[in-house]
Amino acid sequence: MARTLQIKADLSELLARQGVRVTRQRLEVLAELSRERDDVTAQVLWRRLRERDSQTGLATVYRTLALLADKGVVDTLSHHGTELCYRLCTESHHHHLVCSSCHRVVEVEQCGLGNWLDTVTAQHGFVATDHRVEITGLCRACR
Amino acid sequence: MARTLQIKADLSELLARQGVRVTRQRLEVLAELSRERDDVTAQVLWRRLRERDSQTGLATVYRTLALLADKGVVDTLSHHGTELCYRLCTESHHHHLVCSSCHRVVEVEQCGLGNWLDTVTAQHGFVATDHRVEITGLCRACR
């Protein structure tokens, strides 16, 4: 209870920090994302909200996720085929380990690219602005 | 001319090697992919084919790309938002350097993950089956 209020305050602050308005709908989307262990599509997230009797519309879910992705508050992944998946992430640089069987997603804080990244981009005349590593495999439970 | 025939023979062989039937439509999709410097969506590829007066249907393009992706003959990328992009790739392990301005895609043959990959997956109890690195930046021409 006290904890729920605490989380809500955190999420409000998170939104405020991005310079956008704090609305019930955005808080609901964030709260739902923070409950998800793994990644979800906009459609799935919306269904979860409905199950909780939220009145938030699907269009708002799309708009909110796009906004949050733009601000860097959520990450987008797209491992399984065509639809985009969203996930609330830690703010620091990190990468993902994805289980191909259960879709469990683990964040990895370290980044092993370092020198290689510099070498390779320089070789091709690129200036890297971002990079992502997605490692697919089987988690302990699924092997 | 002789070169065109040569390419066609190569592509036929490529299909045969996958154990699937060699059809006009599949050859056209492969030929179009081999002409693309960068990546394309199913929709774009189909439009290109139409411009060449191909009769190949959109559904066939989707079915063919899915088949080729499944066989590992093409790679799928999904950098810009929602739709999947396809690209004919070299068969060896490689990664991509993508220009965020012009969408130019450069394949990088070396892979700098090596030890880090092993360490990180072991740490989390995963067995890695695959991984992809996508480096985004600006190419020489776009800076």
Next chain:
DNA sequence: TTTAGTGCAAAAGTTTTGCATGGTC
């Protein structure tokens, strides 16, 4: 009070599917 955000329903766009027909092996 001003302006950004939302809901709804419609539109746009993408991908998949069923089924009769045609082509490869």
Next chain:
DNA sequence: GACCATGCAAAACTTTTGCACTAAA
């Protein structure tokens, strides 16, 4: 000849948009 592949059109989905209304700052 057997069976896989295709075309077409319909269906199923996903995502975006216009606009009147609501709520945050």
